[in-house]
Amino acid sequence: MPDPTTDPSISSFIEVDSGSDFPIQNLPYGVFRPGSADIPRVGVAIGDQVLDLAACQDAGLFDHEALQSNMPFHQPTLNPLMGLGNKIWSMVRERVHGLLRADTPDLRDDADLQERVLFDRSSVDLMMPVDVGDYTDFYSSREHATNIGTMFRGPENALKPNWLHLPVGYHGRASSIIPSGQPVRRPKGQLKPDEDQPPVYGASQLLDFELEVGALTGPGNNLGSRIDIDEAGDHVFGLVLVNDWSARDIQKWEYVPLGPFLGKSFATTISPWVVPMAALEPFRVDGPEQDPEPLPYLQQSGPQNFDVELRVGLQTEQMDAPHTICETNFNYMYWSVAQQVAHHTVNGCNLRPGDMLASGTISGPTEDSYGSMLELSWRGERPLEMPSGETRSFLQDGDTVVMSGHASGDGYRVGFGTAEGRVLPAQ
Numbered sequence: 001m002p003d004p005t006t007d008p009s010i011s012s013f014i015e016v017d018s019g020s021d022f023p024i025q026n027l028p029y030g031v032f033r034p035g036s037a038d039i040p041r042v043g044v045a046i047g048d049q050v051l052d053l054a055a056c057q058d059a060g061l062f063d064h065e066a067l068q069s070n071m072p073f074h075q076p077t078l079n080p081l082m083g084l085g086n087k088i089w090s091m092v093r094e095r096v097h098g099l100l101r102a103d104t105p106d107l108r109d110d111a112d113l114q115e116r117v118l119f120d121r122s123s124v125d126l127m128m129p130v131d132v133g134d135y136t137d138f139y140s141s142r143e144h145a146t147n148i149g150t151m152f153r154g155p156e157n158a159l160k161p162n163w164l165h166l167p168v169g170y171h172g173r174a175s176s177i178i179p180s181g182q183p184v185r186r187p188k189g190q191l192k193p194d195e196d197q198p199p200v201y202g203a204s205q206l207l208d209f210e211l212e213v214g215a216l217t218g219p220g221n222n223l224g225s226r227i228d229i230d231e232a233g234d235h236v237f238g239l240v241l242v243n244d245w246s247a248r249d250i251q252k253w254e255y256v257p258l259g260p261f262l263g264k265s266f267a268t269t270i271s272p273w274v275v276p277m278a279a280l281e282p283f284r285v286d287g288p289e290q291d292p293e294p295l296p297y298l299q300q301s302g303p304q305n306f307d308v309e310l311r312v313g314l315q316t317e318q319m320d321a322p323h324t325i326c327e328t329n330f331n332y333m334y335w336s337v338a339q340q341v342a343h344h345t346v347n348g349c350n351l352r353p354g355d356m357l358a359s360g361t362i363s364g365p366t367e368d369s370y371g372s373m374l375e376l377s378w379r380g381e382r383p384l385e386m387p388s389g390e391t392r393s394f395l396q397d398g399d400t401v402v403m404s405g406h407a408s409g410d411g412y413r414v415g416f417g418t419a420e421g422r423v424l425p426a427q
Contacts, residue, residue, distance in 0.1 A: 148374070237353075
């Protein structure tokens with residue numbers, strides 16, 4: 001049976017521009033404050049408005065027992081809602097969709113209620129949408145892994161022997177995940193600019209972005225159990241854009257033998273709106289053919305990738321607007337979100353509400369679809385030319401990175417908003 005919440009023929013009584021990221025088919029979740037003195041609460045974006053779900057519940061518009069006992073909309077993060085599971089998520093989405101439809105009168109015909117529960121999106125403060133307890137960064141784009149491997153090991157040894165057999169990942173730092181708009185200070189650490197000399201301490205000179213998509217988990221599993229790949233979808237609440245900032249020179253010196261540490265842990269930016277998986281169902285597509293065939297616990301049925309167009313803009317201090325330097329697509333991912341969940345838990349590791357599984361850098365097959373400066377400038381050998389006449393091999397102080405993404409439907413788009421960050425000088 002078709003899902004009415006993604007029906008392109010249904011519109012909202014709230015006017016939504018055709019190019020908006022937030023039509024009634026999307027309904028992404030976020031955490032906001034109407035004013036600086038107000039308590040953060042959960043909201044849903046619709047056009048240029050935010051629907052205050054806490055105020056809706058106070059007005060008696062949500063009467064489900066689980067919502068009454070947990071009061072997840074009155075919380076400063078989405079974690080309590082994420083922990084309630086897929087059935088409650090579906091119920092909440094259907095109710096919100098019903099309230100916002102053009103053909104239902106409950107909210108449409110009640111001006112006083114609208115004044116209490118709807119806010120201009122431009123007037124509210126957006127907060128971190130989730131308290132990320134644990135953060136895993138994968139390495140799931142074959143094009144990206146091949147590019148990086150080719151740079152440092154040559155094309156014959158670009159992929160490590162395990163890469164085509166499992167989703168490679170590492171445990172990242174959750175405490176430095178920040179919301180869009182918060183600036184990022186250039187990190188310091190050990191560098192080794194001269195291979196024949198000892199390391200030195202200083203500010204990173206090879207600061208980079210990484211274009212990624214993050215999956216935020218729901219109920220999760222008990223320690224010692226695992227999540228079957230066919231059940232992985234019940235444990236993914238939604239997706240966000242991720243900029244996993246990277247200090248390439250710090251990373252290069254430190255990452256052998258245990259992997260990324262200070263070169264990654266200084267900052268990771270996420271977008272403020274969490275697009276629910278239900279909104280992305282119409283955009284499921286088959287991923288790349290996997291050869292060799294994965295082990296049984298990683299074998300998936302049906303389309304598990306998503307056709308989401310992604311873009312990165314770079315704005316220097318001399319520019320008035322971001323200049324697009326990368327256009328790629330989430331559907332290039334070799335290892336799907338479902339496979340990441342199944343692999344993450346196959347050893348009994350427990351996922352919890354609010355954990356984030358990031359895709360790893362998303363690169364496509366063409367040079368303009370590479371998802372990092374390291375690839376776009378090919379280790380700095382081919383600097384990018386900016387409209388201002390400047391060039392960039394890596395990020396400089398004052399540069400702003402703006403990531404955006406959307407899936408294109410029939411007359412509408414399901415978008416993520418933006419994940420933005422400006423580089424500040426080292427302290």
